[in-house]
Amino acid sequence: MLDGIRVIEHATYMAAPGAGSILSDWGADVIKIEPPGGDPIRNFFSTIGTDIQDNPVFDFDNRGKKSVILDTRTEEGNAILRKLAGDADVFLTNVRPGGLTRAGLDYASLAKANRKLVYCTLTGYGLEGPDADKPGFDVASFWSRAGVANLTIPKGQEPFALRTAFGDHTTSMAAAAGICAALVKAQRTGEGQLVEASLLRAALFAMGSDFAIQLFFNRIGSTKSRHETIQPLMNFFQSSDGAWICIVSRQGSVDWAPICRACGRDDLIEDERFTSAKGRRANARELVDLLDAGFARYTKVELAERLDAESIAWAPVQTLAEVAADPQVAAAGAITEVPSASGDGSTFKSPASPIRFPGADDGPSGPSPRMGEHTRDVLDRLGYSASDMDALFEKGVVA
Structure with missing residues (x-):
């Protein structure tokens, strides 16, 4: 569906990489820019002493992508990222707005060199307001700040955390939809678009029926126990x-x-x-x-x-x-086979993207990449000579 679309993903953790994973499944060429040491989620299992080749949490959000290790804090690293964005269709990032602006990697700066660029920023709280530059995580920005946690608690009980990356991946779906809408505009008009996704706004839409009641009536009923519900048959x-x-x-x-x-x-x-x-x-x-x-x-x-x-x-x-053994889950195409990062030709089961396109190839295009697996290939495509690449590796700009 997205063959020929090139995405530069300057992001870590789950929400923005989740959106990149959806785009990759749908055929986009996604180049993942990782900081020195790699995306922290690569260590999701190793930090608890599990030594496995495949990391199902990282693999879910990063299958089929290319990995480039790039120190964007350096002048040379920043220049490489700007070159990549210069001929990309999509730039996807979850870096906080202030840092992007200071580095000259904000939408206004990159759009000057690439007028058709679709630039998606995924943050905790959006690009405006007093909290625009605060760090965002789904249990805080999506679950707690948006009121979902409070509304979900049965009356008289204590707050509890949501499951791993639930809010992140809800926001991933929203971001992928926004990117695709902006790509339609870019291909129709030649003009790019800033796409602003946030954990807070996605949560409020996901809880939109209750929020609509709150906004209209200025009150909302609490979550009731089975015996107290206003509709006992439901x-x-x-x-x-x-x-x-x-x-x-x-x-x-x-x-x-x-x-x-x-x-x-x-x-x-x-x-x-x-x-x-x-x-x-x-x-x-x-x-x-x-x-x-x-x-x-x-x-x-x-x-x-x-x-x-x-x-x-x-x-x-x-x-x-x-659920994993439910025949309807299989029939709905909700589980897919992902190539193992081991390179031995084996596969393992993983959640599929949220939408199926019958008759089209809409599954993983490959395994998740090893750290920096594609750095030299990407630099070669940008026109760097072998000696220039060696110098960048030696200085630690790339890895």
Whole structure:
């Protein structure tokens, strides 16, 4: 889909490299600029004493890319990066805005030499405002600052962290979409575009329904327990063999009788306490207890059959081990095979990009790169002679 698009990724950690990974899967040529010592996420497992050739966390965000080790703090390193940006289609970075401006690597500076450049900056809080230059991480900028953590906590409980890079990769998807939109404009008009992605703004869109209610009514309901929810039919119930299921009931009362039949409680259908939405909300605690007892009489397999027979929207609450073996996950193309960085021709399973293009090649184009694996190739393409390259290596500008 993106064959012929060249991306310069001046970024570390997960959110911006995640966007670069999506673009790489879709066919873009992504050159990853790493600082001396490499992207810190290369050490995700080695820091805990795990010695493996492949690093599934790093590989997920960096498969199919080229790696150049470049000290952009030096004059020569800065010049190399500017040359790379000079004929690129996309420049993707998560370096803080102040540092980019001081180095002459901000959008205004690079766009002077490349008017078609799509320049994507991915930060914690955006490019304007008092916190524009603050460091951003997903548990802080996406989860905590945006209100997601607070809204997610059941009333009376303490905050907890989100899972690894959840906010980062939500923002990766947003950044990739923004880049593709700007590429359409650049190819149509010849003019580039600044694309501003932030963990904060992506979080507020991801939580947009609740945020819209807050903005309109100036208040929002807290997260309730199963027995306190205002819509007790839209809930979680446990089978006799300990499996949890999620039920999504439609608006109004259309699913009231089908849910009663599915859990073997036909006797509740005409119970005046529960025949209206208002009644079910007023008697939620008692109703949930009654439905719990009904669902608990059946195994997970039996409940699946009964819920499907009543055309109820439901899903199992699965562990990731169960997800990995779920045939629908495989059918949706959500798992892909990534070539191993060992170079022995083996592959391993990894999450696929979020979008599939049927009939097109939309998977990993190669393994994640070794540190500086492509430095000489990239410098050669820029016109550096062998002696010039040797000098840059000797001075530590590149590696």
